[in-house]
Every structure is written in structure tokens, then in C-alpha cells.
Amino acid sequence: MGIRVRSTLLDALEWVEYAFQPAGEAPPDDVAYGHQRHSATVVDDAANVPPKSCESDGIIGFGERPVAVYTADCLPVLIADTQQRRVAAVHAGLKGTLAGILDRTVERLCEDGASPDGLYVAIGPAIAPCCYELGEEMLSSIAQSFSGSLSHCWHREQPHNPFAVRPQAKATQHGIWFNLPQLATEILLKAGVPAAHIENVGFCTYCMAENGASYRRNTHFNSGYQSRFSWIRRRGG
Numbered sequence: 001m002g003i004r005v006r007s008t009l010l011d012a013l014e015w016v017e018y019a020f021q022p023a024g025e026a027p028p029d030d031v032a033y034g035h036q037r038h039s040a041t042v043v044d045d046a047a048n049v050p051p052k053s054c055e056s057d058g059i060i061g062f063g064e065r066p067v068a069v070y071t072a073d074c075l076p077v078l079i080a081d082t083q084q085r086r087v088a089a090v091h092a093g094l095k096g097t098l099a100g101i102l103d104r105t106v107e108r109l110c111e112d113g114a115s116p117d118g119l120y121v122a123i124g125p126a127i128a129p130c131c132y133e134l135g136e137e138m139l140s141s142i143a144q145s146f147s148g149s150l151s152h153c154w155h156r157e158q159p160h161n162p163f164a165v166r167p168q169a170k171a172t173q174h175g176i177w178f179n180l181p182q183l184a185t186e187i188l189l190k191a192g193v194p195a196a197h198i199e200n201v202g203f204c205t206y207c208m209a210e211n212g213a214s215y216r217r218n219t220h221f222n223s224g225y226q227s228r229f230s231w232i233r234r235r236g237g
């Protein structure tokens with residue numbers, strides 16, 4: 001049974017419909033999504049009808065067609081532009097985040113008439129710092145791509161997750177525990193999105209989600225994994 005994850009911020013926008021679907025559940029029939037490559041490429045929804053017509057990691061919805069991303073442990077980020085009533089779905093793993101996919105999506109919305117303070121952003125289910133160990137040497141390569149301070153984005157000790165429904169990832173190296181949702185948050189803040197407009201649902205795919213939701217858990221237990229679709233659209237009316 002999949003768990004329904006909701007965003008308080010997006011729930012408050014009556015013109016928006018969205019879902020962070022459980023792993024393995026099919027997306028809506030008329031959805032548009034790209035062939036994802038951990039890139040900074042953002043396209044219009046029409047470019048990915050039918051789905052995977054082209055490579056993109058960010059997709060903008062101009063009409064009522066839902067736009068989606070599929071993820072396992074990477075971040076799905078859903079954005080609503082309250083000024084133009086446009087929406088965007090972003091696939092933001094560590095690599096794509098550092099490549100600039102979030103900045104590029106905000107820029108693209110602003111080229112079309114949005115302003116950053118009119119954007120509302122929900123950061124969906126992804127591997128959280130309770131389960132995301134990286135080699136410490138990764139911090140310096142991350143720092144080369146991110147101009148701000150990383151001090152809030154990682155922990156020396158593995159954080160305990162009181163909401164875990166299965167064991168957290170075991171340390172496999174003397175690494176650090178990285179907070180990708182926090183890095184995404186800091187990038188969005190730098191892009192001008194107000195803190196009050198950014199919500200991290202705080203749902204870890206490794207230790208909180210249904211079975212088969214985590215790519216990394218699969219690499220540890222060979223338990224299999226399935227993609228999770230997250231989508232957003234402007235409501236018809």
C-alpha cells in the first residue's frame with residue numbers, strides 16, 4: 001500500500017492539482033514528462049507529448065496538461081507560479097541540482113512572466129539525510145558547484161529518523177550524511193523564492209516509503225525498485 005504524501009503549501013492553492021504518487025503507480029494518461037538525464041534542460045510540456053519525446057529534467061506546464069517527473073531517491077520538485085498560473089515539475093538529483101536544474105527552471109518561469117516571490121515550491125519524497133551517506137571527498141566537489149555555504153547541508157553523525165518504518169541505511173564508509181532537500185532549498189532561496197514558499201515534505205524514500213521505493217535500498221538489499229511519479233497541473237475550470 002502506497003503512502004499519500006501531501007504538501008500544505010500546494011494544497012492551499014485552489015487552482016493547482018498535484019500528486020506525489022507511491023512507487024510503481026502509473027501517472028495520469030495525458031501526462032507529459034521527459035527522458036531524464038540529470039541535466040539542466042527545461043522544456044515546455046508540448047515537447048514531451050508523448051512522454052520521453054525529448055531529454056529534459058525540468059518541464060513547464062502551460063495549460064491543463066499534467067507535467068511530471070519520475071524518481072526513486074532523487075528529489076521531485078513541484079512548482080506553482082501564482083502570477084501566470086503555470087506549473088513545473090523538476091527532477092533534481094544531486095548531479096542535476098549541481099548542474100543547475102532548479103535555477104534554470106525558476107529562470108525559465110520568470111522569462112515567461114513569473115517573479116520568484118510568486119512561486120510556491122514543494123520538495124517531495126527523496127532520500128533524506130537519515131539514509132544518504134556520501135564519501136566526505138564529495139563535499140569539496142559539491143562546494144565547487146555551489147557558491148553558498150554547505151554547513152546546513154550535511155551531518156557528521158547519522159541523523160535518527162523517528163518516523164522510519166524500516167531500518168535506516170547502515171553506514172558503509174566513514175562518510176557524511178548529506179541533506180539534498182536542504183541543498184535544493186538553499187538554491188531556491190538564492191534564486192529569490194521566499195522561505196515561506198518552500199516546503200520540504202520530509203519523507204525519506206529509504207526508511208519511510210513503501211517497499212521498492214528506494215534505488216539505494218535496492219543496491220543494499222537487491223529488493224527491487226520502481227519509479228515514483230510526481231505530477232502537477234493547473235485545474236480546469
Ligand SMILES: [Zn+2]
Pocket residue numbers: 128129130131161164168169204205206207208
Ligand atoms: Zn531515511
